[in-house]
Amino acid sequence: MRISSRFTVALHIFACVDVFKDEYKVTSEFLAGSINTNPVIIRNILSQLRNAGLITVARGTGGITVNKPLNEITFFDVYQAIEPVEGGDLFRFHEAPNPACPVGRNIHALLDDKLKAIQGAMEDEMRKYTLADLRTGMQDLLAKEE
Amino acid sequence: MRISSRFTVALHIFACVDVFKDEYKVTSEFLAGSINTNPVIIRNILSQLRNAGLITVARGTGGITVNKPLNEITFFDVYQAIEPVEGGDLFRFHEAPNPACPVGRNIHALLDDKLKAIQGAMEDEMRKYTLADLRTGMQDLLAKEE
DNA sequence: GATGGATGTAATATATCACATTACAACATA
DNA sequence: TATGTTGTAATGTGATATATTACATCCATC
Numbered sequence: 001m002r003i004s005s006r007f008t009v010a011l012h013i014f015a016c017v018d019v020f021k022d023e024y025k026v027t028s029e030f031l032a033g034s035i036n037t038n039p040v041i042i043r044n045i046l047s048q049l050r051n052a053g054l055i056t057v058a059r060g061t062g063g064i065t066v067n068k069p070l071n072e073i074t075f076f077d078v079y080q081a082i083e084p085v086e087g088g089d090l091f092r093f094h095e096a097p098n099p100a101c102p103v104g105r106n107i108h109a110l111l112d113d114k115l116k117a118i119q120g121a122m123e124d125e126m127r128k129y130t131l132a133d134l135r136t137g138m139q140d141l142l143a144k145e146e
Numbered sequence: 147m148r149i150s151s152r153f154t155v156a157l158h159i160f161a162c163v164d165v166f167k168d169e170y171k172v173t174s175e176f177l178a179g180s181i182n183t184n185p186v187i188i189r190n191i192l193s194q195l196r197n198a199g200l201i202t203v204a205r206g207t208g209g210i211t212v213n214k215p216l217n218e219i220t221f222f223d224v225y226q227a228i229e230p231v232e233g234g235d236l237f238r239f240h241e242a243p244n245p246a247c248p249v250g251r252n253i254h255a256l257l258d259d260k261l262k263a264i265q266g267a268m269e270d271e272m273r274k275y276t277l278a279d280l281r282t283g284m285q286d287l288l289a290k291e292e
Numbered sequence: 293g294a295t296g297g298a299t300g301t302a303a304t305a306t307a308t309c310a311c312a313t314t315a316c317a318a319c320a321t322a
Numbered sequence: 323t324a325t326g327t328t329g330t331a332a333t334g335t336g337a338t339a340t341a342t343t344a345c346a347t348c349c350a351t352c
Contacts, residue, residue, distance in 0.1 A: 035240050038341050
C-alpha cells in the first residue's frame with residue numbers, strides 16, 4: 001500500500017506556483033496541464049491546502065498565493081493537509097482482537113509505542129524539507145537544462 | 147491512506163507463536179481466533195512470511211516455526227515480507243506529468259531524493275525493533291496482568 | 293449590471309485494494 | 323485410510339484513488 005499521488009501532486013502545485021506565478025495566471029486548468037490530470041482533481045487538492053491555511057485561492061478571478069514564507073512550510077505541513085489519516089495513526093490494526101486471548105487483549109499496548117516511533121521518524125524527516133528547498137532545487141534543475 | 151492491518155496482524159501472529167507454541171498447536175484457526183478474523187486471511191499472511199524465509203509452516207500437521215533467532219528478525223523484515231510495495235517506492239507520483247512543462251519534466255528529479263530520505267527514515271526506525279522486543283514486551287504486559 | 297472566465301462542489305464512473313468467506317485439492321500423521 | 327491442516331483459487335463487499343461532467347457561485351472588467 002502506497003501513499004496517494006495527491007501528496008506529490010500538491011508539491012508539484014507549489015513548484016509550479018513558484019516558477020510560473022510572475023509569468024502566467026496559475027489556474028487549476030494551467031496546473032492540470034503541467035501535471036496531466038483533470039482540473040477538478042487540482043481544485044480538490046487546492047481546497048485541502050486552503051483549508052489547512054497554506055494558500056489562498058482567488059475565487060472568480062483565479063490565481064494562488066502562498067500564505068507563508070516558503071521556508072516556513074514543510075513537507076509535513078503539506079502531507080498533513082493532504083492525507084486524511086484518521087486519528088493520525090499511519091498503521092492500521094485489526095479492529096477487534098479477541099479480549100479472551102492474552103495476546104489479543106495486549107497487542108495494542110504492545111505495539112502502540114513502537115508504531116508511533118516509526119511514524120514519528122517519518123514525520124520528523126518530513127519536517128526537514130520545506131518549500132524553499134523545492135524552489136532552490138528546481139532552480140538548479142532548470143539551470144542545468146540550459 | 148494508511149498501511150494495511152496485515153502488518154500488525156503479522157506481528158500479532160509472531161507474538162502468539164511465541165506465547166503459545168509450547169502449550170498449543172498454533173494453527174491458522176487458532177490464530178484467527180486470537181486476531182478475530184478468518185483463517186484464510188492468516189494463511190495468506192503466513193504464506194508471505196514463508197516466502198520471505200522468516201517462518202516454516204508444517205503442511206498437513208500444522209504448526210509454525212520461526213527460522214531465525216527472534217533478535218535477528220526486525221519489524222522491517224516483517225514489513226517487507228508483508229507489504230508488496232511495487233518498486234519499493236512508498237510515495238506515488240502522478241503517472242505522466244507533462245514533459246513540455248519545465249516543472250513537469252523535472253518533478254521526479256526534484257522530489258526523488260527527498261522522498262527516499264523520508265521513506266528511509268521510516269524503514270531505519272523499523273529496523274530498530276525486533277521480535278525479541280515483542281517477546282519481552284509481551285512478557286512484561288502479561289506479568290502486569292496478575 | 294451583464295459577461296466571461298474561474299473556483300467550489302456534488303454526482304457519477306471506474307479501477308484497485310483490503311478484508312471476508314466458501315470451496316477444495318494437496319499433504320502429513322495416526 | 324481417516325482426520326485435521328495447509329495452500330490457493332474464486333467470489334463478494336466495501337473503501338478509496340482517480341477521472342469526468344455538470345453547474346452554482348464568485349469576481350474583475352467592459
